[in-house]
Structure formats: C-alpha cells, structure tokens
Amino acid sequence: MASKTATKMTSNLNSLTPKLRFRPSRDIPIYLIIAPAVILLFIFHYVPIYGIVIGFKDYSPFKGVFESKWVGFKHFIAFLTDSTYWNVMKNTVIINVYSLIFSFPAPILLALLLNEVGNMKFKRVVQTVSYLPYFISWVVVASLVMSILSPTTGIINLVLSRFFGKDTVYFMTKSKYFRTILISSGIWKGIGMSSVYYLAAITSIDPTLYEAATIDGAGRLRQTWHITIPGLSTIITVL
Known part of the structure; x- marks a missing residue:
C-alpha cells in the first residue's frame, strides 16, 4: 500500500515538473517586464552599499572612493569620543520616541475618521x-516650513502679532521648537500615504461582523475598538 502511494506521489510530481521548467514563450516576456525594476533596484539600492567603505577612508572627492587612503576606524573613534556624542544620541533617541508616540497613531486615526465619513466627495x-x-521632497518641505515660520513674512508670526499681539518668535533659531517642528513636518508629509494602507485594510474587514455587533447593541466606538482595530493588527505590524 505504501509503495503504491509513493509511486502515485512520484507520478504526480513528475506531471507537475514540465510546468515548472523554463519556457521561452511564457517566461521571457515576464522577465523583460520585471527587468527595468530589478535593474533600478540593483543600481540605486545595492550598488550604493559599497559606499560604506568611505567611513573607513580619508575620502577625497578628487581621488574618489578607490584611490582614497584607508584610515581604519579613525572616523568612528573620533565620533564616539567627541564631547557632543552623548547629546547627539540623547536627541536621536528622544526624537525617535516622540515620532513613535505621535507619528504612529496619526494615520490610523485619520483612516478611522475617514471611514466614518459618508459624503464620498x-x-x-x-x-x-x-x-x-x-x-x-524633504527639500521642498524644509523650504515650506522655513517660509511659514519666517520671523518677517511667515504666516504664523503674522497671525501671532496681528491677532494676539505677540512679539516675533524666531522658531528656526530656538532649539526648544526643533523637535516639534521636525515631528509635525514628518506627520504632515506621511500621514496621507499611511492612511491609504489602513483604509484599504478597513475595507477588507468582513461587514457581517459589524452587522452582528449592531444587533448585539454595540455602538460605533465599541465596534471600532473590538472589530476595526483588531482587523488592522496585520497592517500595523507590517508598517
């Protein structure tokens, strides 16, 4: 009985094998379609990895990467022993924590709010x-932020001075405003794209779950907490 089963499985595998073989008429057009994307990925994502060697060289633009002198860990030692190292690390950690706290839930909240909007237009x-x-691009975003927060022509300072009688605030020269400006700019730039992913995930949730919850007397808030948010767990993990 076992030998018959093994023979049958072998014959099934053999019958599938021809379908997995290379067939020019079928496979070449597919390879041609994906070739540009693969080439771009290789050129702009993998080739630049070699640039990591610049960190171990006394790099000179005139000599290039290959001709520049090797200096080993000199630059890393200089960075780690610099007097401002711990201050830089502290600011980096704080900015990342703030970004996680504020930037992460923002697109989820926007997606949940848009999901409740009935007016499609x-x-x-x-x-x-x-x-x-x-x-x-971030270059344009930085220019916009600098224009909006300009002490002379920025709309924020104009509103503060004209409607609230406040003195001019130099946002871009005071360190206490930097984290808020950086994080809010990141939220403004990325919230729309991320919310698209969450909206797509919300639409994939089985609508019968909401119908059953409504019959059981659950309101929109409870439905969101017990159905929508758990339904977003997969996309939340990925993003």
Whole structure:
C-alpha cells in the first residue's frame, strides 16, 4: 500500500515538473517586464552599499572612493569620543520616541475618521489633500516650513502679532521648537500615504461582523475598538 502511494506521489510530481521548467514563450516576456525594476533596484539600492567603505577612508572627492587612503576606524573613534556624542544620541533617541508616540497613531486615526465619513466627495477631497504631501521632497518641505515660520513674512508670526499681539518668535533659531517642528513636518508629509494602507485594510474587514455587533447593541466606538482595530493588527505590524 505504501509503495503504491509513493509511486502515485512520484507520478504526480513528475506531471507537475514540465510546468515548472523554463519556457521561452511564457517566461521571457515576464522577465523583460520585471527587468527595468530589478535593474533600478540593483543600481540605486545595492550598488550604493559599497559606499560604506568611505567611513573607513580619508575620502577625497578628487581621488574618489578607490584611490582614497584607508584610515581604519579613525572616523568612528573620533565620533564616539567627541564631547557632543552623548547629546547627539540623547536627541536621536528622544526624537525617535516622540515620532513613535505621535507619528504612529496619526494615520490610523485619520483612516478611522475617514471611514466614518459618508459624503464620498468630501472623503475623496480629504484623501487627496492629505496624500499629496507624500510626493513632495524633504527639500521642498524644509523650504515650506522655513517660509511659514519666517520671523518677517511667515504666516504664523503674522497671525501671532496681528491677532494676539505677540512679539516675533524666531522658531528656526530656538532649539526648544526643533523637535516639534521636525515631528509635525514628518506627520504632515506621511500621514496621507499611511492612511491609504489602513483604509484599504478597513475595507477588507468582513461587514457581517459589524452587522452582528449592531444587533448585539454595540455602538460605533465599541465596534471600532473590538472589530476595526483588531482587523488592522496585520497592517500595523507590517508598517
């Protein structure tokens, strides 16, 4: 009985083997389609990895990466023994913690709010407006922030002085405002794109779960807490 089963499994595998073999008429067009993406990925993601050797060289733009002199761990030792090292590390950790606390839930909240909007036109407008900043480069974002917070022509200072009688605030020259400006700029830039992923995940949740919860007397808040958020657990883990 066992030998017959093994023979049958072998014959089934053999019948599948031809389908897995390379067939030019089927496979070449597929390879040609993905080739540009693979080439771009290799050029812009893998080739630059070699640039890590610059950290171990006395790099000179005129000599290039290959001709520059090796200095070993000299730059790393200088960085780790610098008097400002711990201050830099502290600021880095604080900024990352603040980003996790504020940037992480922001797109989830936006997606939950948009999911409750019944007016589709308004919903699309909000999605478009929040999604567009994702395509703006950080250089442009920095320029916009500097213009908005300018002490002379910035709209924030104009509002503070004209409507509240406040003195000019130099946001870009005071360190206490830096973390808030950096984190809020990151939220504004990325909230729209991330909310798209969460909205897509929300639409994939079985609607019968909401119907059953409604019959059981659960309100929208309880449905969100017990159905929607658990349904987003997979995409939350990925993002």
